[in-house]
Amino acid sequence: MASALHNLSSYDAASVPSAEGLSFGIVVADWNDRYTYAMADAAIETLKAHGALEEDIVVKHVPGSFELIYGAAWMLENVDVDAVIAIGCVIRGDTPHFDYICQGTTQGLAELNLKAEVPVIYGLLTCNTPEQAEERCGGRLGNKGTECAITAIKMVAFGDE
Numbered sequence: 001m002a003s004a005l006h007n008l009s010s011y012d013a014a015s016v017p018s019a020e021g022l023s024f025g026i027v028v029a030d031w032n033d034r035y036t037y038a039m040a041d042a043a044i045e046t047l048k049a050h051g052a053l054e055e056d057i058v059v060k061h062v063p064g065s066f067e068l069i070y071g072a073a074w075m076l077e078n079v080d081v082d083a084v085i086a087i088g089c090v091i092r093g094d095t096p097h098f099d100y101i102c103q104g105t106t107q108g109l110a111e112l113n114l115k116a117e118v119p120v121i122y123g124l125l126t127c128n129t130p131e132q133a134e135e136r137c138g139g140r141l142g143n144k145g146t147e148c149a150i151t152a153i154k155m156v157a158f159g160d161e
């Protein structure tokens with residue numbers, strides 16, 4: 001699946017279980033929406049390409065990546081989903097805020113993933129520059145939204161065999 005460039009978006013479709021009959025929650029941060037929306041679109045397209053129905057994909061928006069924790073927890077609590085995908089993009093600025101948001105969001109999503117009965121997929125881009133985000137949202141390094149969708153489908157099937 002991985003290439004030398006770590007572009008995991010090129011994958012062998014036959015190695016991915018079917019997403020038919022599955023439902024997914026996608027929580028998208030509106031900060032850096034140029035990137036997060038591109039990831040969300042790719043995630044939705046990929047889920048559908050593997051058999052999920054549009055009406056079984058629930059998308060909710062939150063203001064920033066830090067709110068992904070609440071958004072994902074809300075999704076787990078209120079929507080009957082087989083997996084939740086959290087999508088955000090943090091880009092380093094002049095202050096240490098970047099580190100706090102990345103660390104807090106990562107920690108929060110990791111804790112949810114441990115506690116939840118369905119998988120929580122980590123789709124947080126943590127970039128030093130907008131160019132790095134661009135490369136990962138449909139650019140040179142693929143689209144991390146696609147990879148989140150594949151990961152979600154695989155994790156739903158985890159333990160099936």
Ligand code: RBF
Binds near residue numbers: 095
């Ligand atoms: N949210 C993001 O998703 N990406 C960012 O790059 C980002 N940068 C921020 C920088 C600063 C200085 C602040 C105050 C907030 C930033 N946020 C960012 C928003 C953050 O995730 C959250 O929405 C707010 O802190 C409100 O809880």
